[in-house]
Structures are given as structure tokens and as C-alpha cells.
Amino acid sequence: MKNILTSMLVVLACSAVIAAAAAPTKESEPAHRGKQIYDQWCVICHAAAPRMPGTASLEAKYGGSLPAALEDRTDLAPAFIKYFVRNGVLIMPSFRKTEITDADLELLVDYLKAKDQ
Ligand code: HEC
Known part of the structure; x- marks a missing residue:
């Protein structure tokens, strides 16, 4: 019985160590x-x-x-991105505000490093 308890404790301790190692560190962005x-x-x-319709x-x-x-572009203006996201083009669908809110669209634009022009 004591052996079983000891091995259970060892397994628990190992899981804790693994979980701690897998968790993102506080310093990471x-x-x-x-x-x-x-x-x-x-x-x-x-x-x-390859074989990406948009690309x-x-x-x-x-x-x-x-x-x-798109992620490699540096020329994308915010209004340009917003136009295509809200209106779509060819097979690209338009995205509703219930799917991508205006706030999310701002974050998306910021991520694509768009600059006001
Ligand atoms: C179903 C596939 C599909 C999805 C999903 C999609 N797109 Fe597109 N997108 C396209 C295609 C195809 C084109 C290219 C149209 C063309 O050749 O003029 C395009 C064009 C664009 C353009 C215009 C680029 C240019 O220089 O003409 C922008 C900006 C864009 N997409 C942004 C987005 C963003 C942001 C998302 C996500 C919110 C998105 N797209 C999701 C297929 C897609």
C-alpha cells in the first residue's frame, strides 16, 4: 500500500513538473x-x-x-483592408460585424501593420 501511495505521489509530482514546463512563462509576449x-x-x-485561394x-x-x-504586405492601408473585409471580393465573403466586430477589425488591421495613407 505504501509503495502504491509513493508511486502515485511520484506520478503527481512529475505531472506538476511537466505542466509547469509547458505553461508559458510570464516574460513571453x-x-x-x-x-x-x-x-x-x-x-x-x-x-x-500552395493552393490557397486568396494567395x-x-x-x-x-x-x-x-x-x-497578406501577412508579408507592408502597403495595406486600413481603409483598404476594411473595405475588403466588409464587402468581400470574388470568392472572398464579406464578414458581418457579428463575426468580426469593428474592434476586432481594428486589431486585424493593426496586426497586418497597415499604415494610414
Ligand atoms: C474564402 C477565401 C477567402 C477568405 C476566407 C478571405 N479572403 Fe481575402 N481574398 C480572397 C481572394 C480570392 C482575394 C483576391 C481577389 C483578387 O484576386 O482580386 C482576396 C483579396 C483580399 C484583399 C485585397 C488584396 C488586394 O491587394 O487586392 C484583402 C485586403 C483581403 N482579401 C483581406 C482578407 C482578410 C483580412 C480576411 C479575413 C478577415 C480575408 N481576406 C479572408 C479570398 C479570401
Whole structure:
């Protein structure tokens, strides 16, 4: 009985150590909230990967003169991003404010490092 209790304690102690190691440290930067929104709604079409409808379409549109993946662009103006998110284009759907709130859209714009122009 004592042996069983001891091994249970050892297992518990090990789990605690593993859990502590897996937990993010306090010093680490929290992920940008805008990236979470991007990953939830946009990356499925705009990832920098083959066979992505958004990335492939923008590759064709700009012919390589601008990066095809949105996250690599530095030229995106806030109003430009907001227009496409609220109106859609080709197969890109428009996103309702119940899906992406105005506040979330600001975070998304901030994440894409858009600059006022
Ligand atoms: C179902 C796929 C799909 C999803 C999801 C999607 N897009 Fe798109 N998006 C596209 C396609 C396709 C185009 C390219 C249209 C073209 O070739 O002109 C596009 C174009 C754009 C453009 C215009 C870029 C340019 O230079 O013309 C912006 C900005 C954009 N998307 C932002 C977003 C954001 C932000 C999200 C997430 C909220 C998103 N898209 C979600 C498919 C998608």
C-alpha cells in the first residue's frame, strides 16, 4: 500500500513538473490578438502556402510585384483592408460585424501593420 501511495505521489509530482514546463512563462509576449482573428477567418485562404485561394489570386493579380501572402504586405492601408473585409471580393465573403466586430477589425488591421495613407 505504501509503495502504491509513493508511486502515485511520484506520478503527481512529475505531472506538476511537466505542466509547469509547458505553461508559458510570464516574460513571453502574448500572441497579437489580431493574429488570432487572422488565423480564425483569413489564413484559410491567405496563408503563404500552395493552393490557397486568396494567395493564388493575389499572386495572379500582382504578378509578383507585391507579396502574394497578406501577412508579408507592408502597403495595406486600413481603409483598404476594411473595405475588403466588409464587402468581400470574388470568392472572398464579406464578414458581418457579428463575426468580426469593428474592434476586432481594428486589431486585424493593426496586426497586418497597415499604415494610414
Ligand atoms: C474564402 C477565401 C477567402 C477568405 C476566407 C478571405 N479572403 Fe481575402 N481574398 C480572397 C481572394 C480570392 C482575394 C483576391 C481577389 C483578387 O484576386 O482580386 C482576396 C483579396 C483580399 C484583399 C485585397 C488584396 C488586394 O491587394 O487586392 C484583402 C485586403 C483581403 N482579401 C483581406 C482578407 C482578410 C483580412 C480576411 C479575413 C478577415 C480575408 N481576406 C479572408 C479570398 C479570401
